[in-house]
Amino acid sequence: MDFRFTPEEEAFRQELRSWLRENVPPNWEGVFLEEEVEEWKQGLAFVRKLAEKGWVAPAWPKEYGGMEASPALQLAYNEEMGYQRAPIGSIVQSVGYIGPAILFFGTEEQKRQHLPPVTAGETVWCQGYSEPEAGSDLASLKTRAVKDGDDYVINGDKTWTSNAHRSDWCILLARTDPAAPKHKGISFFLVDMKSPGITVQPVMNMANVHSFNQVFFEDVRVPKSALLGQENQGWYIAAMTLDFERSSLVAMAVSMAKRALDDLVGYCRETRVKGKSLLASPLVRHKLAEMAIEIEVGKYMVYRVVSLQARMEPGSIEAAVCKLYNTELDVRVANTGLEILGLYGQLHKDSKWTQLMGRFQKSYMYAIAMVVGGGSSEIQRNIIAMRGLGLPRG
Amino acid sequence: MDLGLSEEQELLKGFVRDFLEKECPETRVREMEEDERGYKPEFWRMMAAQGWQGMIIPQQYGGTGMTFTDLIVLLEEFGRALVPGPFISTVVLGAIPILQAGTEEQKQAFLPKIAAGELIMTLALTEPSARWDADGVAMPARAEGDSFVLSGTKLFVPDAHVSDCMLVAARTKESANPEDGITLFLVDSKSAGIQFTALKTIAADKQCEVAFNEVRVPKANVLGEVDKGWPIIRGVKSKAAVAACAYMVGLAQMDFDITLEYAKQRIQFGRPIGSFQAIQHKFADMIIDVDGSRFITYKAAWALQENEPDAEMLVSMAKAWCNEAARRVVAHGQQIHGGIGFTKDYKIELYFRRQKWMELMWGDADYHRELVADKLAI
Numbered sequence: 001m002d003f004r005f006t007p008e009e010e011a012f013r014q015e016l017r018s019w020l021r022e023n024v025p026p027n028w029e030g031v032f033l034e035e036e037v038e039e040w041k042q043g044l045a046f047v048r049k050l051a052e053k054g055w056v057a058p059a060w061p062k063e064y065g066g067m068e069a070s071p072a073l074q075l076a077y078n079e080e081m082g083y084q085r086a087p088i089g090s091i092v093q094s095v096g097y098i099g100p101a102i103l104f105f106g107t108e109e110q111k112r113q114h115l116p117p118v119t120a121g122e123t124v125w126c127q128g129y130s131e132p133e134a135g136s137d138l139a140s141l142k143t144r145a146v147k148d149g150d151d152y153v154i155n156g157d158k159t160w161t162s163n164a165h166r167s168d169w170c171i172l173l174a175r176t177d178p179a180a181p182k183h184k185g186i187s188f189f190l191v192d193m194k195s196p197g198i199t200v201q202p203v204m205n206m207a208n209v210h211s212f213n214q215v216f217f218e219d220v221r222v223p224k225s226a227l228l229g230q231e232n233q234g235w236y237i238a239a240m241t242l243d244f245e246r247s248s249l250v251a252m253a254v255s256m257a258k259r260a261l262d263d264l265v266g267y268c269r270e271t272r273v274k275g276k277s278l279l280a281s282p283l284v285r286h287k288l289a290e291m292a293i294e295i296e297v298g299k300y301m302v303y304r305v306v307s308l309q310a311r312m313e314p315g316s317i318e319a320a321v322c323k324l325y326n327t328e329l330d331v332r333v334a335n336t337g338l339e340i341l342g343l344y345g346q347l348h349k350d351s352k353w354t355q356l357m358g359r360f361q362k363s364y365m366y367a368i369a370m371v372v373g374g375g376s377s378e379i380q381r382n383i384i385a386m387r388g389l390g391l392p393r394g
Numbered sequence: 395m396d397l398g399l400s401e402e403q404e405l406l407k408g409f410v411r412d413f414l415e416k417e418c419p420e421t422r423v424r425e426m427e428e429d430e431r432g433y434k435p436e437f438w439r440m441m442a443a444q445g446w447q448g449m450i451i452p453q454q455y456g457g458t459g460m461t462f463t464d465l466i467v468l469l470e471e472f473g474r475a476l477v478p479g480p481f482i483s484t485v486v487l488g489a490i491p492i493l494q495a496g497t498e499e500q501k502q503a504f505l506p507k508i509a510a511g512e513l514i515m516t517l518a519l520t521e522p523s524a525r526w527d528a529d530g531v532a533m534p535a536r537a538e539g540d541s542f543v544l545s546g547t548k549l550f551v552p553d554a555h556v557s558d559c560m561l562v563a564a565r566t567k568e569s570a571n572p573e574d575g576i577t578l579f580l581v582d583s584k585s586a587g588i589q590f591t592a593l594k595t596i597a598a599d600k601q602c603e604v605a606f607n608e609v610r611v612p613k614a615n616v617l618g619e620v621d622k623g624w625p626i627i628r629g630v631k632s633k634a635a636v637a638a639c640a641y642m643v644g645l646a647q648m649d650f651d652i653t654l655e656y657a658k659q660r661i662q663f664g665r666p667i668g669s670f671q672a673i674q675h676k677f678a679d680m681i682i683d684v685d686g687s688r689f690i691t692y693k694a695a696w697a698l699q700e701n702e703p704d705a706e707m708l709v710s711m712a713k714a715w716c717n718e719a720a721r722r723v724v725a726h727g728q729q730i731h732g733g734i735g736f737t738k739d740y741k742i743e744l745y746f747r748r749q750k751w752m753e754l755m756w757g758d759a760d761y762h763r764e765l766v767a768d769k770l771a772i
């Protein structure tokens with residue numbers, strides 16, 4: 001039981017922190033992934049600077065541009081990136097779980113083709129899992145990949161595909177064996193988004209931003225080298241990537257929540273009601289304290305997952321517990337922020353009256369996307385109960 | 395950074411669990427609820443033979459010199475087995491402040507006896523005002539010759555009736571700052587003028603009303619300095635709060651384990667109730683609460699052990715969280731058991747009642763949230 005980081009880890013944290021303070025664009029909103037056109041461009045530029053430092057994917061092997069960072073160093077990295085709201089929306093998926101899947105299941109050639117461009121900040125990836133009829137029940141997906149000589153030909157519709165409109169590559173789940181039980185006939189592909197036959201259609205989200213898309217595949221021909229792992233092994237790979245996804249995103253989210261708390265405390269200190277600071281109001285104090293406590297609890301759930309990784313102990317449901325708790329926490333955090341800001345809470349960041357850059361308003365919307373995406377809260381609870389605790393299927 | 399237990403701690407945990415399964419089964423826990431003393435001397439001696447009372451006492455005073463986080467590992471197992479008796483009172487409320495503030499003579503006089511299982515202690519802090527802060531210490535002690543004379547009532551004092559010696563907090567000076575003017579006394583529990591009345595509580599643990607009627611305490615029995623007892627008490631309160639957290643972590647984990655087993659066995663509508671999603675999701679929420687409690691407790695314990703600057707804040711965070719999380723767990727435990735949960739004969743009710751006890755001891759969630767807010771506001 002030791003909560004201390006090593007001196008090297010601390011030194012790296014400090015170095016990264018001061019670098020981020022200089023390099024995160026000034027007045028950066030940074031609530032979710034930078035989604036609007038201008039922000040996206042700034043984010044890409046930032047990632048290129050990060051790449052120059054060799055800091056895009058700390059945990060990866062050096063030969064592919066990583067630092068071979070220990071899990072604890074990676075944690076320190078994630079905490080700093082989250083707290084400083086670093087604009088890394090263009091790489092969270094590729095670094096968080098797509099690259100790790102390629103590292104784990106890819107051929108040497110696939111690794112050499114795909115990983116260095118990610119660490120150089122040159123390629124953007126998207127995730128083609130969900131379909132109109134296959135959300136939580138992902139394994140029922142209908143998109144087909146049919147073998148044709150040395151190629152596969154893909155047909156089907158994907159939906160909610162974040163960043164598809166600005167991605168170079170897509171990880172795609174498609175059915176290769178329709179006769180097999182539904183989990184056993186799926187394969188995992190790495191698809192070039194420039195392939196003929198792919199159409200990307202925008203879907204506007206609740207925050208009036210174009211972030212996700214519908215993606216249509218019409219006779220899209222991909223080479224055999226696009227297959228990751230074995231044919232029909234796709235479900236297994238996907239399940240593993242979802243575990244990576246859960247733990248990598250959450251570490252950043254917790255420290256973003258901590259930042260939100262610190263901002264809110266600052267706001268309360270300055271804001272006076274009836275001549276007294278909001279920090280003197282018992283109700284506000286109660287809310288802030290509860291928020292601080294819940295964030296602290298979430299933090300150590302992340303640390304626990306990292307500890308297991310460092311000990312190379314196979315976790316089972318810890319990542320799911322961590323994702324479930326922390327995404328639900330973010331919903332509460334955003335709501336607490338809005339409650340404390342009162343009428344001002346509803347204002348968009350562009351209003352001259354807005355407080356704290358309208359970040360809580362935006363988080364309030366995006367937080368409820370996170371309890372759906374990456375496996376909804378209900379699905380996490382199912383996984384915990386059945387996979388983790390061995391409770392019988394209903 | 396590693397939140398797992400060390401190899402020694404794993405060994406300790408396994409050993410303690412096995413030992414308690416044998417020596418402190420449910421029947422013993424129930425027996426001690428009815429027992430006036432609330433503990434069995436044989437059992438106390440067996441624990442001492444394992445070195446548990448002396449675990450955090452340095453070797454030079456007859457202990458084994460282990461760490462506070464080691465003690466937390468032990469107490470988690472105590473919570474799991476619902477170990478009754480004056481262990482926390484003696485070790486956390488007694489040995490720790492003596493270690494921290496005692497003179498060499500006091501250490502020599504008390505610590506080896508505690509380690510040997512020959513001395514039971516407690517801390518008499520709270521009064522009928524039922525407050526944990528310095529304002530709550532109102533009972534006066536007036537200086538008279540080479541003694542102090544104590545008169546007044548202490549309430550909710552754990553295990554006082556079986557103690558050999560009590561640390562008593564009393565007011566020796568009125569001052570604008572309530573933290574100034576409190577003195578800690580080592581009081582022989584058999585001193586003339588002390589009267590114990592056991593309280594009937596929800597957990598059937600042994601808390602007492604302790605009436606002091608002109609009780610004379612030699613000046614040599616002051617722990618630390620006159621008027622300067624509060625910082626010592628503050629340190630004890632922190633450690634006691636984390637000890638209560640650890641006990642609740644073990645208690646909640648065991649409630650969870652028992653309930654999970656039950657949900658796999660109990661058949662309704664032709665299937666185990668654990669196959670119903672409404673029940674499954676309760677289990678997922680219970681895991682969050684148990685795990686969340688465990689790791690914030692470890693962090694608070696570690697921070698105290700390492701004298702981290704934010705240790706007190708972490709203690710309050712841990713206690714506020716564990717109080718409510720453990721309560722949610724035992725409430726789900728009751729619900730999933732249905733009617734049998736409400737019966738006296740079945741074990742799950744023990745966990746429900748004891749959780750409330752530990753929730754209230756050393757500060758409930760509102761109290762600790764307020765302390766967290768104080769620190770946030772700085």
Ligand SMILES: Cc1cc2nc3c(=O)[nH]c(=O)nc-3n(C[C@H](O)[C@H](O)[C@H](O)COP(=O)(O)OP(=O)(O)OC[C@H]3O[C@@H](n4cnc5c(N)ncnc54)[C@H](O)[C@@H]3O)c2cc1C
Binds near residue numbers: 162
């Ligand atoms: C912001 C955002 C970005 C996304 N980005 C991507 C992306 O880039 N690529 C991609 O492939 N997908 C993406 N998704 C899609 C996401 O993975 C799905 O929305 C998610 O898997 C849920 O599927 P669904 O929307 O079809 O909801 P449904 O599966 O229809 O679920 C609706 C409701 O029913 C509940 N439910 C379903 N099954 C069960 C069950 N067995 N037990 C209990 N309750 C159940 C769900 O929990 C939910 O509350 C994104 C989603 C969001 C919100």
